[in-house]
Amino acid sequence: MSTEASEDSVPAQDRIEVTLRRPWYGALQRPTVVFDGRGQPAQWGTGSWRITGAEVSFEVFLFNRQWRYGAAGTTLTAGIDTSLVYHAPLLPFLPGRFTRS
Template sequence: MTDGPLPSGSTRRRVELRLRKPWFTLGARPTVTVDGIGHPAQWGTGTWVLPDDGAVTFGVFCITRGWRFGAASLRVEAASATGAVLAYRAGVLPVGPGTLVLERR
């Protein structure tokens, strides 16, 4: 019998990601990228698994009807970011960049 990967629920390294919905979205949905791989997301708070070592680049952008806006990214060290809270906020209007900041560790 070979050892398989542990289920994601058993990992201890997680980061909380808060996606704040802008007041003017035109029905936009957020997309989260982890090291360049996109994952559809929902507005609100969620957790994301971190690897055991190395650094991870989180990115978030909004997309609506083919219009992409509010892109922001942040690189965090996996070992020191366990339990951290990242907060994303898109711009006021659906143009330009958003902000992704480390609120607390």
């Protein structure tokens, strides 16, 4: 078995850096990060995730025990998008937003 064939079958992997900014009122809940429909809890601050494939859907939202809010979503392209900043909404019923950094 040649090594070239095994390298071609592995999808391209890239890393994305996301900074999650806490809202001004000091939200006690933690953000949830969703890549291609698979959610995982996160912490406020800067984190790095590995993405595979050419395009990946990415979403961040906040959840308290009663409702989900502050959702913001985008599509990431491997190799082009390297860092994002998520800004939590000023009020709990507004959506969040992404900016590029």
